[in-house]
Amino acid sequence: MRRFAIVTGFGLLMVIGGAVPGLAQEAELDSWFERAKGAEFSGRQFVVCETPDGERSEFVTLSQMDGVLVVDAGSGQSVISRGELYDLAADGTVLASTFDGHSPWSLDSRYEVSDGATVTVLGRQADVVNVLEGELVRLELAFDQTTGAVLRSVSFNGDGSVYCTSSFLSFSEDAVMGAMPVAQTTAAIVPLEAQGVLPDTLAGFGRRDTFVGPAGSVAGFYSDGIFSFTVLATDRAINIAGLAQSTAVSFGDDTYQRVFLAGRTLYSWTTRDGGFVLLGDQPLDLQEAVLAELPEPGRANLIKRFWRRLFG
Amino acid sequence: MxxxxxxxxxxxxxxxxxxxxxxxxxxxxxxxxxxxxxxxxxxxxxxxxxLPILDMPTWVTSGVASSPVELPVRRRPLAWAAAAAAAAFVLVVGFATFVATPPAIEITFTEISNTLRLPASQDGLPPGARAVVIARSSDGIAE
Known part of the structure; x- marks a missing residue:
């Protein structure tokens, strides 16, 4: 019955999509993702990104079955099930995070989806799907013809250069899954109906979810359907533990602290009114575009702070 | 005597x-x-x-008469008072600001990372397409 509903819905979207091209693009990509989400596999993946600070890479072991994804990056393990995230620390403790009320996935209208050639990845036949922004390929996906899993993905910067590549070094259709972990601690992410705290859109990314972030901050999850980032905003400066290896980077007159990781980039800065953190997987040019639309770094407004101190 | x-x-x-x-x-x-x-x-x-009594030269008397009358003795206290008030204001504001500046909040990278991983994991995207987002079980930053 569910399959019938999906097929019917997809067919309806395709009909509507004939009149609204954006919907057709979204429906086509969604169908690829839906199939990949149901894939069963295990394998070892290599993620590598070319950044201005040098190459960032990491090996990740993945297993997926029945909607549960187990991720192991070596120093810890995560189990991602729908609505729940379990972090298994090296000492055996388990932290579960839950999140309700998220917005559904959607693809921004600036993207177009284009089917590419058939390629061979790890000896397996894969269909290439390109997500384009105008003439620019932003994301290249290679879907395994047998399982539907994404065997390789490549994201591109605005100048056409490769930003990040994630590809399986080994792949098996046999998923190796252990028992679901039992959490000692559970943290619920609380959705917020915050209006005006964070912009609805940033450089073409829509604010999909707003919730209470760490230390009482306001967190906004933004996505354009391809790339995603989170913005944390507080009324105080933010110190991020372990961020000693960050470097200062300037865009124009604005200076930020930045850390490149394999697949993610983190920015932190202090404005006149508080602290901000940006963490996302978007390519380099989109990082700068997003920063340009957020409050700029600046020295504390002494008078304003004095006034707030006196009168709240 | x-x-x-x-x-x-x-x-x-x-x-x-x-x-x-x-x-x-x-x-x-x-x-x-x-x-x-x-x-x-x-x-x-x-x-x-x-000693004979001489008349004052006219260039002296005319210069004195045409010069604006300065009252340095009366102005100086005002200038010092203004400067002192300004200095006191700066000190008070600076001290109050120092006292009012709240301490920075401490957040671990894991906490920040989860704000990205969890929502991203629920939007239906598979690993691979979102590997760079959700396929992160641990932090690349030592804490």
Missing amino acids: SHSGELLSAYLDGELTKAEELNVVGHLETCTRCQTELGDSHEARAMVRA
């Missing part, structure tokens, strides 16, 4: 009391030194009084 030039000067000016004057006169009768000093003082006064 000891020698006293101050009393001699006052004696010449007629400013001593009757008793003081008697003492000075009595001393002068026996002290040649004070007699000489008194004579010198008297002579010097006579010479000064004999």
